Amino acid sequence: MINCKIVIAVFVFIALTQVLSACLQFRLSDKKVAEYFEKKQYKPDFQVYKVGEREMHYAKIGADSLPTVIFLHGSPGAWDAFIGYLGDSSMVEKMRMISVDRTGFGKSGFGKAEKELEKQAAAIKPILEKYQNGKKIILVGHSYGGPLIARIAMDYPEYVQGLIFLAPSIAPELEKTRWFQYPANWLLLRWMVPSAAVVSNQEIMHLKSDLEEMLPFWENIKCPITYIHGEKDSLVPIENADFAQKKLSNATLEMIRIPNTDHFIPWSHEELIKKAIFHAVATF
Numbered sequence: 001m002i003n004c005k006i007v008i009a010v011f012v013f014i015a016l017t018q019v020l021s022a023c024l025q026f027r028l029s030d031k032k033v034a035e036y037f038e039k040k041q042y043k044p045d046f047q048v049y050k051v052g053e054r055e056m057h058y059a060k061i062g063a064d065s066l067p068t069v070i071f072l073h074g075s076p077g078a079w080d081a082f083i084g085y086l087g088d089s090s091m092v093e094k095m096r097m098i099s100v101d102r103t104g105f106g107k108s109g110f111g112k113a114e115k116e117l118e119k120q121a122a123a124i125k126p127i128l129e130k131y132q133n134g135k136k137i138i139l140v141g142h143s144y145g146g147p148l149i150a151r152i153a154m155d156y157p158e159y160v161q162g163l164i165f166l167a168p169s170i171a172p173e174l175e176k177t178r179w180f181q182y183p184a185n186w187l188l189l190r191w192m193v194p195s196a197a198v199v200s201n202q203e204i205m206h207l208k209s210d211l212e213e214m215l216p217f218w219e220n221i222k223c224p225i226t227y228i229h230g231e232k233d234s235l236v237p238i239e240n241a242d243f244a245q246k247k248l249s250n251a252t253l254e255m256i257r258i259p260n261t262d263h264f265i266p267w268s269h270e271e272l273i274k275k276a277i278f279h280a281v282a283t284f
Contacts, residue, residue: 026196027078027106036083042092048107049130051123054114057107058127061086062096067135067281070127071099074143075204076196078106081142084270091274095281098127102148104199113199115206117214121151128152128159138280140273142166142266143236144203147211154217162284164276165227167263169236171243172211218247224284226254226276228269230261 028036037043044061059079069091073081079099086097101107103114103123114120128137137159141149146168153160169175225248229241241257256276258269266273 026076027101028080028083033080033083036087040087041089044086049126051126054103054109054112054123055107056100056103056109056123056126058098058100059086060096060098062092064096064131064133065135066094066096068096068098068131068133068137069277069281070124070137070139071097072102072124072139072141072145072148073099073105074145075102076105076200077102077142077145080106081266082140084267085274085277088274091277094278096131098131100124100127102145104203105196110196111199113202115203117148117151117207117210118155120148121155124148124152125156125159128156132159136161136281136284138162138164138277138284140164140166140277141168143263144169144200144207146170147207147214150218150221151210151214153221153223154214157220157223160223162223162280163221163225164273164280165225165229165244166265166273167229167233167236168227168240168244169207170211170247171237171240172208172215174237174239174243175208175211215247219250221248222250224252224254224280226256226280228256228258228265228273228276230258230263230265230269232260233263235263 042061044059046059048055048057071082071085073079079101082099085091086099091097103109103120104112139149139152139160146165147170149163150170153163227241227244229238231238238257241255245253245255258265261268
């Protein structure tokens with residue numbers, strides 16, 4: 001006999017995915033991006049490179065002689081999660097900014113997940129190699145982008161002079177698989193789910209094991225770090241901040257906990273984050 005709970009879960013899941021398909025967009029169209037920058041003083045260049053069989057896509061703005069800030073979005077998402085930063089002329093004049101479509105999102109092999117953080121970090125390495133110019137490289141990661149910038153700093157410390165964590169999912173013991181993630185990964189139901197959500201689900205279900213694998217390497221991160229997290233974050237618990245304070249013992253760590261604030265700090269607290277980025281570029 002079919003378990004009634006499973007049947008109910010499947011029907012609820014189908015309803016949720018239909019809402020997702022109808023209501024959520026995880027990337028801006030090229031037209032919307034062009035409209036956003038139409039009256040801006042500075043406009044980004046868009047670049048593509050290959051890692052194995054996968055094309056990687058990113059937006060770049062700012063002079064090549066400046067320090068570099070690389071943004072890595074959460075899950076799901078796209079480079080334009082940080083469009084408000086790339087569109088800020090005061091930032092463009094002080095730093096070269098690069099915002100990346102992570103593997104499986106945007107124009108970086110959309111819909112084709114790369115579940116392992118180690119391989120995602122390797123896919124970012126060509127950007128680090130290409131844009132080193134004797135100035136600082138600062139990595140900014142929101143949500144899932146947080147453990148990714150940590151992995152990059154662990155694997156390629158010679159390229160990284162600072163990290164800014166924005167509500168990162170970094171503590172393995174806090175990673176919980178929710179009931180609806182299982183049907184989202186069933187082959188028979190996957191076709192109903194938006195492609196970005198499929199990729200997101202696959203990489204998030206794999207995240208706990210990735211974070212457990214990273215546990216011995218946190219002490220190797222020695223660059224300066226700013227950590228920012230909302231205390232009312234219902235998606236990524238604030239207790240990740242406690243994990244950071246415990247594990248980043250060899251790094252200079254500035255901890256900013258924002259009261260009464262949820263997970264979406266790149267947009268709700270844009271000025272605070274811009275201030276942190278300016279500080280990192282000037283002092284890290």
